[in-house]
Amino acid sequence: MNKDKFSIKNIPGWVVMLAVFGVLYLTGLHTEGIGQVQRLLLAAGIKNADVPEQLTAPDESSDMASGEMVGAGFQMVGLDGKTVSFESLRGKVVFMNIWATWCPPCVAEMPNIQSLYEKVGSDKIAFVMLSVDEAVMEKVKKFINKKGYTFPVYMPASQFPKEFYSNSIPTTFIISPEGKIVAKQEGMADYDTKEVQDFLQSIVNK
Structure with missing residues (x-):
């Protein structure tokens, strides 16, 4: 009696895909893989960051109008182990970008944030890449070093401020020198654009 010979061509496509994703998951490469796909979407220009066309004056009844800085009292720790006060x-x-190493869209948008940092970084613009990984700092440090990123990275060292709560990560905030949130972006976006660069410079020079 003849038996059909086994052939990889006879394996259903969904089984192959399931096996591939299983290997990626078990090896920890699924975040990178999904991040690469999402990075291609960003490169296509379909998800540019939204920034206001102009700044608006703070509401006179708000805490910001009274001079209190958003995130007052929040403490962060850098990858060098030094504690930094957000109010500083x-x-x-x-x-400020809130991210995690296990978050594919976070991984996807990081290269364009690094590029933005290199273009506009100055003593008047502070970058805060705030990792919310529930892990030891060494994991975050290893990830950043592997990627070669040079923007400042921190982890929370005190209770997370309610002003920075979000329904998703990554979430990015742009905060004025007076301590007011002037832009917020939930989800991944391309920040390495002329619009974002001009917006940051407009706040510096206002």
Whole structure:
């Protein structure tokens, strides 16, 4: 009796895809793989960051109008182990991105944030890449070093401020020198655009 010979061509496509994703998941490469696909979407220009066309004056009844800085009292720790007070950044434009190593869209948008940092980084603009990984700092440090990123990376060292709560990560905030949130972007986006660069510079020079 003849038996059909086994052939990889006889394996259903869904089984192959399931096996591929299973290997990626078990090896920890699924985040990178999905991130690469999403990075291609960003490169296509279909998800540019939204920034206001112009700044608006703060509501007179708001805390910001009274002079209190958003995130007051929040403490962060850098990858060098030094604790930094968020309030110490007052007087600068703050570009803050909340991310995690396990988050594919976070991984996808990081290269364009690095590019933005290299183009606009100055003593008047502070970048805060805030990792919310529930892991030891060494994992975050290893990830950043592997990628060769040079923007400042921090982890929370105190209770997370309610002003920075979001329904998703990544989430990015742009904060004025007066300590007011002037732009917020939930989900991944391309920040390496002329619109974002001009917006940051407009806050610095206002």
